[in-house]
Amino acid sequence: MNTFLAVIIIFGALVFIHEWGHLIFAKRAGILCREFAIGFGPKIFSFTRNETVYTIRLLPLGGFVRMAGEDPETVQIKPGYEIGLIFNGENRVQKLIINNKSNHPDCKIIQIEKIDLEHDLTVSGYVDEDEFVTYEIDDKAVYVYDQIATQIAPYDRQFASKSVGKRALAIVAGPMMNFVLAVFAFMAYAMLAGMPVDEPQVGGLTDDGPALAAGLEEGDEIVAIDGQTFDSWEEMTMYIMDRPHEEMTVEYERDGETSTVDLTADAREGPEDEEEGVIGVYAPTEHSITGSILFGFTQTYETTVLIFEALGMLITGQFSLDALAGPVGIYNYTGEVVAMGVLILLQWAGILSVNLGIINMLPLPALDGGRLMFIGLEAVRGKPIDPQKEGMVHFLGFALLMLLMIAVTWNDINKFFL
Template identity: 70%
Template sequence: MNTFIAVIVIFAVLVSIHEWGHLVFAKRAGILCREFAIGFGPKLFSFQRNETVYTIRAFPLGGFVRMAGEDPEMIQIKPGYEIGLKYDEQGKVNEIIVNNKSKHPDCEILQVEHIDLEHELVISGYINDEEFVSLDVDEKAFYIYDEKPTQIAPYNRQFASKSVGKRAMAIFAGPLMNFVLAVIAFIAYALIAGMPTEEAVVGDLTDDGVAIEAGLETGDRIVEIEGNPVSDWFEMTEEIQTRPDQEVTFVVERNGETFDVSMVTQVREGPDEMEQGVIGVYPPMERSVTDAILFGFTQTYETTILIIEALGMLVTGQFSLDALAGPVGIYEYTGEVVAMGLLILFQWTAILSVNLGIINLLPLPALDGGRLLFIGLEAVRGKPVDPQKEGMVHFIGFALLMLLVLAVTWNDINRLFM
């Protein structure tokens, strides 16, 4: 149960921060954002704030921000339609009742001759089949369809009306926020856990290590190992690692006095299956805001490079699809991380956030990277790609992406029962 809750919380945070990036920069560009959704499928919960409906949906495997102009308007009014109209204090139309006009006895009935709610913001037609009128429409007017209000989307509020730079930023902001979240998570980890110092000083000791058996204590400074002076943690560990399963003499300084301590090092497997010596000590930790911030950025950068290299190996065939983990695999790994404690969960969240940011920036249809690619093509060509063709490419890309997710999930399930 703890694993399930942790997975839901982590996915909710990752998706929310990603979609929040899209939402904020889209609104800053003046784009009407109709919906901010966490998850897909049926709505479980929703509320409206200002122009945007915020929803939580049944399947928490993603999310979206529905911007005006990205999809065809669901409500279309054509000449010959009868609609009900209500007006604001300036005499502009602010409500357009599409059906159920009988529920609005105070509305004025108009038979439409001409309507333009994108550019001219005007409706003209006959009132009561007699008087011809031409009416201005408020740019924030609402359709009322089945008693549900939907704000109209003038062209200047639509995604396509904005400059290439503003549209690109609204798309790029989602992955960008994932990298920001990773930096924050790594900083939080460093502030809570502390940062290892470079001094050759004993910090924590393991309960089953030879160091604690030999009498070493937290705060002891290692001065020499087998007659070789050591000045920092790197030199100290190097001297120990090169002596697996050997008796080693240490010169230790404690409270201003020095004394010798001997112990037989333990053995562990190091890189390239080489044996290394260990004694069961950790470096002392210090908590520095400056170092923690630096750690957040460097760890995010290093994680990014590792993931990009892994993707490169996947493309070149050095990794197979069997090495990928889908939702089931992530659930399993998260369970292992939860058992390790909150600090490791911070690191795992940061890694997943970087991974989500990078995956979304891949130039593949249906992903943010694919949308950025089309915006880039528009910048080069000087005109946008046909919306229908672009929509078809994204639809096919999304279908292929879902097939990949299913294939990876199948691999995850097979691994569970192997």
């Protein structure tokens, strides 16, 4: 699998599951979802199903669910306009033809005096110079502008009409689905690779390690090293790591018989540029559905804790912005992970999914956490924040996030290519 394909699959899955969470819980709350989009920019592909337009867009940098009421309607119908009306079998308005009425010769022309597409769902006006009429509008009627049909959004189908709890759930569902995806990614890894078992046993050997050269085999039980016994894999590896280039006597048990071999640990560079001893063995593993499920949850939790610790270090200055990776950096790291195989790629996908969930939950404008913050303020105040002011805050937040993205991307380019 090449890097580009791996990035498309992984990021497509992360964005899809995130936006799918928003979509499902918004629809459950009765909110009209106009569009479910993967990517930004011009549309590449689209289709409509159950009131929602599903689109794939050119720039694969995220996605969105466009819920009714979050943005102003693109077409405003004002008194004095002449529009065309097409009725359904119950004599309710099914289509409102805004322009190009000649393309709909069967429509009834009306000069608008009053129209309410949110509450009363009625349209009033003159069909002749002196005939004033009022018609009811179907709650799933569409208006047609430039031959594009858009479903109207009565107030009870709009985001703002729902309770604080339902709106919060529709927002938080996106990041939560990323945590769910991470659990499944780690579970899949455990089911395929097996779960590490914390026992002093040889689970596997590298092709060129001292253990293989000394004659150790998979399944050997390590009884002692230099006369010291161990209760766990971690204790054993810590002992070996402290002894690079040192000769050790390994006592092991195989098929009920105990033997000893002498070997010298190789050295590798540790996390603080210090050498660590290695003998070329892997931890033992076991395959279990129950254990794999537990592994999925524990790995997601541990990854979450690590990311929060890293964020804390970034805030306190222990990490610099140079440590952040943008799209270019993630692409480069994904290429390195792809070379390690599908199993490591599953772990990488889980880590990225947790990261996306956490970042989106931060209380920053334009992110899900920022939207939750405004919903929380509404719950405390007992009334919503002015939509225009909230929209401006999110716009400025989005602009700042884009500037940060550009800065991080430029840093990635300098790091990896210049």
